[in-house]
Amino acid sequence: MSGLEPHGPELAVLAAVLASFGWRALGVVFANRIDPDGPVFRWFTCCSYAILAGLLTRLLVLPIGDLSEVGLSIRLGAAALGVAAFFASGRNLLIGVLVATGAFAAAVAWL
Amino acid sequence: MMTEPTLIYGAKRGALDALGIPLIVLLGGMTGYGALAHDSGFGLGLATVATVLVWGLPGQIAMLELENAGADLLAIAIAVGMANMRFFPMSVALLPTFGRHAGGAFGRLFQSQIMSASSWAFIMRPTAPVEARARVGYHVAFAAICLTLAVIGTSAGYFGAASLPRPLALSLLFVNACFLLLLLVDIRQRGALVAIVTGIAVGLPANLYLPDFGLIVTGVIGGTIGFLAWKPDRKDPGA
Numbered sequence: 001m002s003g004l005e006p007h008g009p010e011l012a013v014l015a016a017v018l019a020s021f022g023w024r025a026l027g028v029v030f031a032n033r034i035d036p037d038g039p040v041f042r043w044f045t046c047c048s049y050a051i052l053a054g055l056l057t058r059l060l061v062l063p064i065g066d067l068s069e070v071g072l073s074i075r076l077g078a079a080a081l082g083v084a085a086f087f088a089s090g091r092n093l094l095i096g097v098l099v100a101t102g103a104f105a106a107a108v109a110w111l
Numbered sequence: 112m113m114t115e116p117t118l119i120y121g122a123k124r125g126a127l128d129a130l131g132i133p134l135i136v137l138l139g140g141m142t143g144y145g146a147l148a149h150d151s152g153f154g155l156g157l158a159t160v161a162t163v164l165v166w167g168l169p170g171q172i173a174m175l176e177l178e179n180a181g182a183d184l185l186a187i188a189i190a191v192g193m194a195n196m197r198f199f200p201m202s203v204a205l206l207p208t209f210g211r212h213a214g215g216a217f218g219r220l221f222q223s224q225i226m227s228a229s230s231w232a233f234i235m236r237p238t239a240p241v242e243a244r245a246r247v248g249y250h251v252a253f254a255a256i257c258l259t260l261a262v263i264g265t266s267a268g269y270f271g272a273a274s275l276p277r278p279l280a281l282s283l284l285f286v287n288a289c290f291l292l293l294l295l296v297d298i299r300q301r302g303a304l305v306a307i308v309t310g311i312a313v314g315l316p317a318n319l320y321l322p323d324f325g326l327i328v329t330g331v332i333g334g335t336i337g338f339l340a341w342k343p344d345r346k347d348p349g350a
Contacts (some may be wrong), residue, residue: 007184009153015184016174017164019192024223027202031219036207043338044203045235046306050333051197052228053295053310054326055169056195057289058318065176066147067284075285082289085295093132093293100289101139105282 070108078104118212121240121248128249129256133229136290138264140168142176143283145268146275151175156263162265163258166227168287170195173235193326198223200233200330208234209250210243222247225254232294306337310327 006042034041060075067075079086082100122343141162148158153175165171170191202223206213214218230253233239240249245283268283275283295307310333317325317332 008164009151009157011184012174012178012187013153013157013161013165014329015188015339016161016170016191017153019188020165020170020195021224023192023196023199024202024226025220028206028216028219028223030199030203031206034203034207039338041204041207041327042302042341043330043334044200046121046302046331046337046341047334048197048200048204048231049295049298049303049306050310050313050337051200051230051326051330052291053307053333054314054318054329055194055197056288056295057311058290058326059169061315062318063288065172066281070281078285079139079292081294084275088292091297093137093290093297096293097132097286097289098137099290101282104285104289105278106286108151108281109276109278 070104071111074104074107074111078107113140118233118244118248121242121250122252123248124240124245125234125249125252125254126256128233129230129253132290133233133253133257134260136229137260138267139283140263140287140290141264142268142271142275143280143286144168144171145265145270146264146272146280146283147175147268148265149269149272151179152188153178155266158269159262159265162261164224165191165195166224166258166261167195167198172284189323193323197228197330198226200334201226201228205234205250208243209247212244212247222250225251225258227254227257228291229253229294236297242265243318258329264305278323300341302337304337305340306333309333309336 060079061072079102081103085099086092086096093109144162145158150154155338159175161171165174173190173194174187205226206219206222209222213222230250234246234250234323240246298304298307310329313332314329317328321328
């Protein structure tokens with residue numbers, strides 16, 4: 001529907017807050033009935049990881065806004081360097097993030 | 112040495128964990144968001160309210176981008192809702208591990224509201240406290256520090272927006288994706304790992320061809336395959 005009234009940032013934030021809160025509240029309602037040792041709990045855990053992975057592909061491969069102006073090869077290349085540094089450093093998150101972000105910044109600055 | 116499974120013990124652990132790498136990532140990511148909010152014509156107060164109450168960077172960025180593009184409220188709500196729908200299964204997977212110690216309905220809602228991808232991923236790690244009361248302490252302390260850092264980052268980005276060089280501004284938006292990537296490649300539980308790999312494989316075409324519902328499809332398919340691949344580590348009678 002495109003006929004909604006023009007709105008300000010306040011209403012945009014309100015819409016965003018409600019859209020997020022709704023999922024959280026729904027999760028609370030469901031969580032009340034779930035056995036933490038049961039299969040339903042495991043399924044939800046797996047779904048959470050899958051959604052985070054899906055979100056990751058969106059952030060890295062199909063971003064919106066400013067990041068989409070940076071080439072895919074730069075985004076993926078920097079991410080791959082970060083993963084390599086992460087494992088090379090014995091799974092050190094800090095080193096992985098710094099290497100990936102540093103490589104990304106350098107590529108954006110020079111290319 | 113025996114650990115004391117208390118709220119305070121958990122809180123100390125949570126605070127220490129939050130003051131490590133999440134500190135840098137949150138300050139970075141939220142600084143990028145603050146700068147974007149400034150450039151999008153949002154007031155600082157409003158940008159900060161969104162940080163605390165939306166509390167999910169991809170959703171916050173989607174909100175700014177769509178508002179900039181003149182999208183209507185329904186489109187904004189759908190896009191943010193889809194970006195943040197992860198909070199539904201994440202809450203379901205987190206809250207039962209607190210047992211009765213999260214409090215009543217309000218307490219559980221509070222825990223869900225302060226939960227982020229980082230707090231969730233950290234508390235799901237095998238190194239996090241196992242005892243329910245300690246987990247509550249861990250999560251509250253971790254999230255409280257994250258929220259504080261996020262507010263500081265939002266403000267810093269907001270005021271520094273004009274002076275932020277473009278490569279740095281872009282990198283601050285990128286840092287969050289990197290952190291998420293590394294949290295996911297660090298998972299070792301078999302079912303979760305299968306869910307992640309499937310999520311990446313399914314996520315690409317699903318997000319491309321079903322931009323509104325791609326994440327739900329990804330979650331259900333990846334989660335179900337991961338669930339089937341879950342290697343039971345205890346003698347649980349099957350169906």
